[in-house]
Amino acid sequence: MVRAYRPPDFQSALTIMRENRAIPLAGGTDLMVSRRRWSGLSPFFAKPVLFIGHLEEIKRVEIDITNIKIGSACSLASLLEHREIPEVLKIVISQMATPAIRNIGTLGGNICNASPAGDALPVLYAMDASVVLQRKAEIRTLPIEKFITGPGETVLKDDELLTSIIIPKKSYNVGFYRKVGTRQANSLSKLSFQGLARIEEGKISDIRISFGAVAMTVIRSREIEEILIEKSGKEIEKLIPEVSSLYSAVIKPIDDQRSNIRYRKTISLKLLRYFLRTVLISKIG
Numbered sequence: 001m002v003r004a005y006r007p008p009d010f011q012s013a014l015t016i017m018r019e020n021r022a023i024p025l026a027g028g029t030d031l032m033v034s035r036r037r038w039s040g041l042s043p044f045f046a047k048p049v050l051f052i053g054h055l056e057e058i059k060r061v062e063i064d065i066t067n068i069k070i071g072s073a074c075s076l077a078s079l080l081e082h083r084e085i086p087e088v089l090k091i092v093i094s095q096m097a098t099p100a101i102r103n104i105g106t107l108g109g110n111i112c113n114a115s116p117a118g119d120a121l122p123v124l125y126a127m128d129a130s131v132v133l134q135r136k137a138e139i140r141t142l143p144i145e146k147f148i149t150g151p152g153e154t155v156l157k158d159d160e161l162l163t164s165i166i167i168p169k170k171s172y173n174v175g176f177y178r179k180v181g182t183r184q185a186n187s188l189s190k191l192s193f194q195g196l197a198r199i200e201e202g203k204i205s206d207i208r209i210s211f212g213a214v215a216m217t218v219i220r221s222r223e224i225e226e227i228l229i230e231k232s233g234k235e236i237e238k239l240i241p242e243v244s245s246l247y248s249a250v251i252k253p254i255d256d257q258r259s260n261i262r263y264r265k266t267i268s269l270k271l272l273r274y275f276l277r278t279v280l281i282s283k284i285g
Contacts, residue, residue, distance in 0.1 A: 003048040010057035022050035027104040030113040072108025117213035122194040126208035135160040190259040195275040214253040233284035
């Protein structure tokens with residue numbers, strides 16, 4: 001028998017976490033799969049379960065001059081319908097799972113699952129997202145790349161809840177996202193690519209590039225991105241071999257049931273070159 005709690009408000013949830021070190025469950029679309037057992041048996045939970053998906057305090061989207069703050073229990077479907085959510089994030093969410101799963105699955109859950117193949121992660125890395133973590137006596141904010149430390153691993157403490165995701169307001173006039181899977185719908189990623197850029201006066205003023213499912217965590221290198229800043233289309237063309245070589249050194253996929261090392265690396269670098277040459281340079285003119 002699994003002990004479960006359904007707190008009336010967020011502060012009560014924090015108290016339960018402090019006293020019971022419970023397992024938070026919002027939508028449960030990842031958690032119930034990871035805890036499944038043989039057919040006919042209930043999922044296994046070694047600790048009490050804390051239901052948080054109903055808590056209004058973490059289901060809000062708040063906007064200010066500089067940031068978009070998304071509650072961790074906001075469903076993916078609700079974010080698709082929210083007019084203030086950036087289009088680049090909506091494009092990614094629209095390709096996650098199925099409509100039924102998006103109705104209950106949450107952005108916070110996708111982050112805390114910490115899978116290298118997590119669909120929302122590459123765009124959140126590219127957008128410099130941060131996460132807000134709270135326990136009874138402390139609130140802290142971390143960049144998402146410092147929150148996720150490895151496959152299924154985060155720095156979340158056992159009495160702490162992820163409460164919100166903060167995305168800085170930035171304007172991009174170039175965006176390219178590609179999820180590569182076995183099928184078009186409801187597919188787990190073999191790999192994914194996210195490119196964002198800002199072009200001003202014929203040069204790149206801002207660029208972000210991230211890869212999913214090709215390393216232990218999402219790959220994003222600000223050092224490599226810096227090479228492309230303030231470059232024209234002709235300069236970028238000349239830099240493509242160097243940039244490809246640098247990313248090739250940090251892309252370190254694995255063989256698993258969905259794909260293999262060679263395929264993941266080859267396609268990742270092809271998507272990179274496509275973004276730089278076909279998408280980016282064509283926009284610069």
